[in-house]
Amino acid sequence: MDTRKKLINSAKRLFSKKGYYETKVSDIVADAGLSQGTFYIYFKSKEDIFKELVKDMSEKIIRLLKEYASKEDDIETIIKNATLDFFRIMYEEKPIAYIFMFQLIGINEEFRKLYFDKNRRVRELLNNIVKKGIEKGNFSYKNAENIVNILMGYVRIVYLEYLLKDKASLDEILNMVNEGIDVILKGVKT
Amino acid sequence: MDTRKKLINSAKRLFSKKGYYETKVSDIVADAGLSQGTFYIYFKSKEDIFKELVKDMSEKIIRLLKEYASKEDDIETIIKNATLDFFRIMYEEKPIAYIFMFQLIGINEEFRKLYFDKNRRVRELLNNIVKKGIEKGNFSYKNAENIVNILMGYVRIVYLEYLLKDKASLDEILNMVNEGIDVILKGVKT
Amino acid sequence: MDTRKKLINSAKRLFSKKGYYETKVSDIVADAGLSQGTFYIYFKSKEDIFKELVKDMSEKIIRLLKEYASKEDDIETIIKNATLDFFRIMYEEKPIAYIFMFQLIGINEEFRKLYFDKNRRVRELLNNIVKKGIEKGNFSYKNAENIVNILMGYVRIVYLEYLLKDKASLDEILNMVNEGIDVILKGVKT
Amino acid sequence: MDTRKKLINSAKRLFSKKGYYETKVSDIVADAGLSQGTFYIYFKSKEDIFKELVKDMSEKIIRLLKEYASKEDDIETIIKNATLDFFRIMYEEKPIAYIFMFQLIGINEEFRKLYFDKNRRVRELLNNIVKKGIEKGNFSYKNAENIVNILMGYVRIVYLEYLLKDKASLDEILNMVNEGIDVILKGVKT
DNA sequence: AATGAATGAGGCTTCATTCAT
DNA sequence: GATGAATGAAGCCTCATTCAT
Numbered sequence: 001m002d003t004r005k006k007l008i009n010s011a012k013r014l015f016s017k018k019g020y021y022e023t024k025v026s027d028i029v030a031d032a033g034l035s036q037g038t039f040y041i042y043f044k045s046k047e048d049i050f051k052e053l054v055k056d057m058s059e060k061i062i063r064l065l066k067e068y069a070s071k072e073d074d075i076e077t078i079i080k081n082a083t084l085d086f087f088r089i090m091y092e093e094k095p096i097a098y099i100f101m102f103q104l105i106g107i108n109e110e111f112r113k114l115y116f117d118k119n120r121r122v123r124e125l126l127n128n129i130v131k132k133g134i135e136k137g138n139f140s141y142k143n144a145e146n147i148v149n150i151l152m153g154y155v156r157i158v159y160l161e162y163l164l165k166d167k168a169s170l171d172e173i174l175n176m177v178n179e180g181i182d183v184i185l186k187g188v189k190t
Numbered sequence: 191m192d193t194r195k196k197l198i199n200s201a202k203r204l205f206s207k208k209g210y211y212e213t214k215v216s217d218i219v220a221d222a223g224l225s226q227g228t229f230y231i232y233f234k235s236k237e238d239i240f241k242e243l244v245k246d247m248s249e250k251i252i253r254l255l256k257e258y259a260s261k262e263d264d265i266e267t268i269i270k271n272a273t274l275d276f277f278r279i280m281y282e283e284k285p286i287a288y289i290f291m292f293q294l295i296g297i298n299e300e301f302r303k304l305y306f307d308k309n310r311r312v313r314e315l316l317n318n319i320v321k322k323g324i325e326k327g328n329f330s331y332k333n334a335e336n337i338v339n340i341l342m343g344y345v346r347i348v349y350l351e352y353l354l355k356d357k358a359s360l361d362e363i364l365n366m367v368n369e370g371i372d373v374i375l376k377g378v379k380t
Numbered sequence: 381m382d383t384r385k386k387l388i389n390s391a392k393r394l395f396s397k398k399g400y401y402e403t404k405v406s407d408i409v410a411d412a413g414l415s416q417g418t419f420y421i422y423f424k425s426k427e428d429i430f431k432e433l434v435k436d437m438s439e440k441i442i443r444l445l446k447e448y449a450s451k452e453d454d455i456e457t458i459i460k461n462a463t464l465d466f467f468r469i470m471y472e473e474k475p476i477a478y479i480f481m482f483q484l485i486g487i488n489e490e491f492r493k494l495y496f497d498k499n500r501r502v503r504e505l506l507n508n509i510v511k512k513g514i515e516k517g518n519f520s521y522k523n524a525e526n527i528v529n530i531l532m533g534y535v536r537i538v539y540l541e542y543l544l545k546d547k548a549s550l551d552e553i554l555n556m557v558n559e560g561i562d563v564i565l566k567g568v569k570t
Numbered sequence: 571m572d573t574r575k576k577l578i579n580s581a582k583r584l585f586s587k588k589g590y591y592e593t594k595v596s597d598i599v600a601d602a603g604l605s606q607g608t609f610y611i612y613f614k615s616k617e618d619i620f621k622e623l624v625k626d627m628s629e630k631i632i633r634l635l636k637e638y639a640s641k642e643d644d645i646e647t648i649i650k651n652a653t654l655d656f657f658r659i660m661y662e663e664k665p666i667a668y669i670f671m672f673q674l675i676g677i678n679e680e681f682r683k684l685y686f687d688k689n690r691r692v693r694e695l696l697n698n699i700v701k702k703g704i705e706k707g708n709f710s711y712k713n714a715e716n717i718v719n720i721l722m723g724y725v726r727i728v729y730l731e732y733l734l735k736d737k738a739s740l741d742e743i744l745n746m747v748n749e750g751i752d753v754i755l756k757g758v759k760t
Numbered sequence: 761a762a763t764g765a766a767t768g769a770g771g772c773t774t775c776a777t778t779c780a781t
Numbered sequence: 782g783a784t785g786a787a788t789g790a791a792g793c794c795t796c797a798t799t800c801a802t
Binding site: 397398399400401402482483484485486487488489496521523526527529530532533534535536537538540541545556559560562563564565566567568570 | 587588589590591592672673674675676677678679686711713716717719720722723724725726727728730731735746749750752753754755756757758760
């Protein structure tokens with residue numbers, strides 16, 4: 001594996017485990033089996049590699065949502081499938097997802113802004129999907145933004161309480177999410 | 191106002207604005223108009239004052255939920271009123287709520303554990319309330335834990351996207367939350 | 381002696397002996413018998429303390445020249461006395477004078493600019509003195525700027541080759557300078 | 571142009587512009603369009619290439635002075651012509667002359683010694699020329715060393731204030747120097 | 761000869777904490 | 782109780798130099 005990749009992987013694991021400030025550059029290079037200096041060949045600074053992780057993650061999520069947004073299926077199916085797929089990605093990318101969803105917001109002012117920036121795109125895409133559902137007359141509750149709130153809030157908390165903690169297998173989690181989304185959609189429809 | 195209170199207030203504002211690590215003890219004392227040494231008369235360490243803030247907040251929330259848990263009203267009314275009251279507290283204690291809900295989880299390993307610790311109590315109390323609803327036959331969806339997920343996730347995200355950002359007045363937010371809880375409860379009942 | 385003064389004195393000696401880059405902050409504090417951290421209570425950075433030394437020196441020189449510029453003596457006497465006094469100051473402040481006259485120019489781009497900045501004032505003041513001599517008809521060579529060149533060049537080199545090296549006693553140097561200035565002034569007059 | 575020459579040229583420009591310490595080996599190779607490793611094929615170290623520049627310059631000056639020292643012209647003519655030729659060389663080799671005359675002295679202890687070493691030869695040669703003038707009875711001021719001080723000081727400062735700064739054309743500078751040397755020699759003679 | 765990735769020593773700076781007054 | 786100067790450990794980053802290809 002190439003050096004840069006090694007650093008990215010170590011950074012991912014460590015940032016996610018110990019947080020941004022408690023992860024030292026020296027930890028990352030030690031974990032990657034490299035020397036301090038090597039880090040700075042590939043990344044300008046500790047901030048730099050962190051932002052790269054965040055960028056990778058948000059791009060992955062946005063790509064997923066875009067794909068689903070363009071599908072012509074029934075809206076409820078789209079929402080459900082997108083959510084389940086989303087959890088699959090989260091599962092594969094557990095550390096980085098944690099960084100993205102739970103560390104970024106709290107680190108400092110600059111990173112909080114970055115979080116809201118990246119997050120806006122995600123909300124927009126989800127909003128468009130939900131709006132389509134409203135336009136098609138599927139939903140009786142018409143406030144798309146608030147529906148997005150319920151959906152995204154639910155997803156976030158399930159990630160935090162189940163996926164991150166390895167409290168349940170991916171399948172068990174997907175089952176639970178399946179039910180959860182059903183409940184939410186039922187509420188929205190009636 | 192006494193010295194200790196001054197320090198607490200400054201810490202609250204600063205931790206919430208800049209995060210735990212970007213808030214220096216020197217910032218706190220400067221903001222409070224005191225000297226470095228004074229800080230250590232009242233608090234053992236920076237960690238110490240931070241934990242005190244977290245403790246205060248979680249106690250406030252738990253007190254609120256306990257109160258509602260013991261009420262004999264209709265469950266849906268309890269949930270709705272508790273949630274709205276919760277937002278009123280969040281509104282008053284915006285900085286500390288932010289610290290509790292969004293910074294604590296991401297800071298480091300120790301604080302993440304602390305978060306889950308404090309949070310467990312909250313979830314338990316909410317769980318008990320929801321269970322009562324299920325037992326009384328109000329809810330057709332029987333998975334209390336998952337209902338709590340939906341409710342708590344929703345509350346968290348509304349705090350983050352609206353209350354924290356001053357995107358809307360308290361009343362507007364309460365109206366939106368009112369609708370949101372309705373939608374969720376509808377889904378749970380049918 | 382107070383801490384700040386101790387740091388200034390150590391810095392003066394060390395910068396002058398070893399140059400800007402070879403003088404480490406750790407050298408300065410070790411020499412002053414203090415800890416690393418203490419340095420940063422009194423100075424923002426290594427650059428900061430260095431600039432302070434330069435500022436002190438240039439102010440001292442300018443003050444001297446201003447004083448002589450306002451005297452109503454015979455111009456030749458003013459030039460001679462100012463020069464001799466100048467050497468007395470250089471003698472007392474040997475390290476810092478060396479820094480000012482010979483290190484500053486060569487360190488880096490920023491410091492070179494600083495040097496020319498500080499130096500301009502010195503040249504202006506000397507120029508005014510010389511111009512008065514020309515106006516009074518004392519000098520047959522009328523190019524004040526070029527006369528300043530000869531005088532300042534001479535002073536610089538005597539400092540470098542005699543004073544800095546402890547090659548001769550102050551008195552011997554002053555005698556030599558006395559003669560040197562005489563020779564220059566003779567050339568200017570005839 | 572061969573690789574070694576490329577490195578020398580880049581080093582010359584960069585050392586002169588940014589100073590010894592602010593010029594990184596990476597800057598030099600980047601400027602020369604080569605890789606880091608290549609540098610060490612041609613030079614043992616950064617110090618090594620710097621010393622080579624200094625050596626080249628001092629040899630050039632010494633060669634010039636030797637040539638003039640052996641001439642059988644009238645001494646004043648020798649001094650004047652040597653000085654003017656000297657400025658022509660400085661003009662062609664502006665960067666390296668700057669390094670030699672103004673950076674070397676201030677960099678660190680070792681380089682200061684190197685400067686005085688190289689400089690001694692120059693002073694000796696000039697001294698011999700001036701002594702001849704005294705012996706021939708051309709000069710009434712008999713202190714050759716001090717005459718050398720005036721001449722060398724003047725040359726140094728003109729280089730610094732005019733040539734380095736591109737404040738005037740070579741011809742204008744040569745005219746000024748012509749006058750300056752005249753004034754000095756007049757002072758020496760009478 | 762040329763490359764450029766890797767090294768690691770060491771410098772500057774920050775900041776939580778202590779302690780004498 | 783309050784002060785604030787002093788501490789020193791530790792982190793980030795730079796950069797001259799090496800070496801395998």
